[in-house]
Amino acid sequence: MTIFCVSCTTWASDLVHVGHRKQLLVDDYVIAEMTGVVRELGKVTKLNDGKPVFDGLFFGSVLYDEGKFKLWYRAYPYGYAESSDGLHFRKIAHLTGLDIVSDNTATFYIDPHESDPAHRYKACYSHRTIRAALAYSADGIHWKAYNNGNPVTHRASDTSNQIMWDEDAKAYRLFTRTDFGTPGGAGEIRGTRSMTNPDVKADPTAWTLVREWKFDREGPEEWKRRQVYALNDWIYHGVHFALILVYEWPEDMSEGPADYHKRHNRNILEYYIATSRDGDSWDLTWVYAGKPMVPRGPDGAWDKDIMVPASEIVTHADKHWLYYSGGNERHGMPRPLAGIGVATLRLDGFVCLEATDEPGTIVTKPFTFEGDKLRINVWGDEILVEVLNRKSEPIPGFSAKEATEYKNMDELRLTPTWKNDSRLSTLKGRVIRLRFHLKNARLYSFQVLE
Template identity: 30%
Template sequence: MASDINYASWPRHVARHIDVGDQKQLFLDDGFLVERAEGIRYVMHQPVKHPHNPLLVPDMPWELQVQLYGSVLWDEEDQTYKMWYTNRTCKYGKDSAVIMAYATSEDGLNWKKPALNILPHEESAKTNLLLDPGPGGSGGVCVLKTPDEKNKKYKMLYKTIEEGGGLKVAFSPDGIHWTKHPKTVLPGVFDTFNVAVQDNDKYVAYVRINQRPRKRHRALGRIESEDFIHWTTPTIVLKPDERDPEDTDIYTSAAFKYPQADYAYIMMPSLFDWRTGKLQVQLATSRDNAHWNRAGNREIFIPLGEPNSYESEEIMVGAPSVVKDQIHIYYHGSNRPHWNGMGRPFKEKSGIGLATLRLDGFISIDAGEKPSGGTITTVPIQFSGTHLEINADATWGEIRVEILNDTNEVIEGFDRLSCQPVIGDSVRHRVSWSGGDVRTLIGTTVKLRFHILCARLYAFQFKTKHP
């Protein structure tokens, strides 16, 4: 495993090394891993929307609108996709009451809303409704599955308006039958979707903060807890700035710890434009789960749909997940401007859709057809794996890797010509040299130099060979 490094305070490009161990390293566009680059560019990749979207729509008598102010998990233990989402209903005599609902799927595409005997709705005794926060409803629900005591295997963080509002938590042995914690765990407004992640030995949540003055007043705060009940005071970690239009708020985070790589945290924040009412998704990255940078020159990460489609005016992402060799990004969309729906019947279209990326596919380092393509040289690293793998698309070109010592001299046997060219498209290309074995370099300080010709590079990893 890599050592615990404070990436935010660690000066770049200095004479010290990063211990990458046998963990995957993503090339996020902060340039942290790169000491020198020539002829390359960082490219953010938009996920591909599923052609059958929306996959889940409001088709039950108690559903006026479905929203993924919630979570979707691939449950390895049960071999099932599980979704906790919010449902706007007419309960309490108004159109904006929000109750939490549940759906399952075997393939992540075809969803079932099980008839649970938990919360009835009018003449329907059995519904898929799970938890009623009360007359004020809830702005969203985040569910984690953790290796915890039996009755708290599933943990829920949600926001409510009743009893003065604030953040609340609930626990469940199966993700269906929930026991609310009796007290508000953190008072405050925390409007809309708040996301919790498990980060090593603690929990971290990203919550909505309403600042003043009105312009650019919504931002994202960060809180921590050791037990999911006692939380720290929020610290703002992402907010609109001078590069954003004046009438812009950061609305939701969709933050998660990327499980496939070391020190890689991802957000997919939705930005709200007060002028148009649109909500659009960007991409943000972090190395330490505390200091965040918006990626891809702040371009749109998931574009809105065609006019009058179910996603033409707003998109908000639930917490993403990694399933096999794909990143699954479930999101909800609507064809109403966000400020134009309160206080009137929900006749607009809404639904929950899916977009996917290749494994590690957020950002790549690309090089084109210049005579020698492009190169990147990493900062000094140490590793413990037994062989090098890269995630790369070299369908129309090739990638070669050479290994340098800490004085920038190519190590004998690991030069460019000795490297077998990596060609084709794979998330697990194995890199080899005719004159060297990387096991002889374990524990020494080295640099990697990637020679990229008409190809794109997403990640690298010194993997440990298992028998």
């Protein structure tokens, strides 16, 4: 039940900022109430018949830039490859200038905030001391180290560490491993930490700790059930997506010795996502629900036991491309089958709000309408949109009875309309709510545009 207060303070505080940013429905940031609707994780499609698209391994990165897919993969030294279609890659070169010796881990980033072409590419890698180090490059192949080649953090870094720019926070973020137990061995308890730095070039060591954490929702012994093996952050329309490599049932070999056909469920690595509005407080719903973003393969598959996410997700050609490294045996075991695969996902399709046979409704929180049209990403049998005032009363001309009802839709950018030529431009500057009506339908996102 929504209770309205007449105080000006309450009226102001219940507004959410929407502007022209696409609103993803991964959480309740913009949602006031839902009836007959559930939040569901999107389903990916593995390309190339589920087989590897590249003979290599991560930790690493795939980025889309200059009209091509750019892939950095784990090798001795690290390698770089390119592809025009995201499926067929050509090895270009081995990297130079990175002192990656110990656990041979690195991720790569194209910095949108950087003004100096010599520093356009940045890398975070595991220094020989198992501490995170940073480097820069003009071409992604020839690298020079920051901080005279010395680490910029304390232990640990033997995983997928990451540097990235957060435009909303106006700061760089650094994600690395951290220890909650012994540094390796039987007492090792893996966790993750995040840090910020406003200017990496001015001082590559000036990192302020934001948070370090481990899985403990189920109590202090949860590390025996799951650990954070790695966490990278990918920002999409203001939402932080944690690409989490989760170590499930660490070191538990109760399912027997090496078996390259059987799909195991213990001592494995899974690819999950979590979401956040600040890059710190993560919604771990999908982890605890046991719903990976990219599922492992079936019995006999090359990716049946190990899934290692690339450091970012590529958005290209109205799809999200989720690259990963797979393996056909458990953590710490020899894996004769391994490689890099890719799965795609509908644009904005990470999470949807879904109604099934019974009609469902979604009402947004109030926001100032700052455009003249609305676009929605939707799939399903029946969809219509009405516009409400702040008190959730239909605005004349934009009620459900006056809305166009759409049937059998699969649209990434549907522009809803209303009868009698009612135009959203007449509502510009007003505080409104939206009410979506769905039946056998999924709503992925909406956006206000000029």
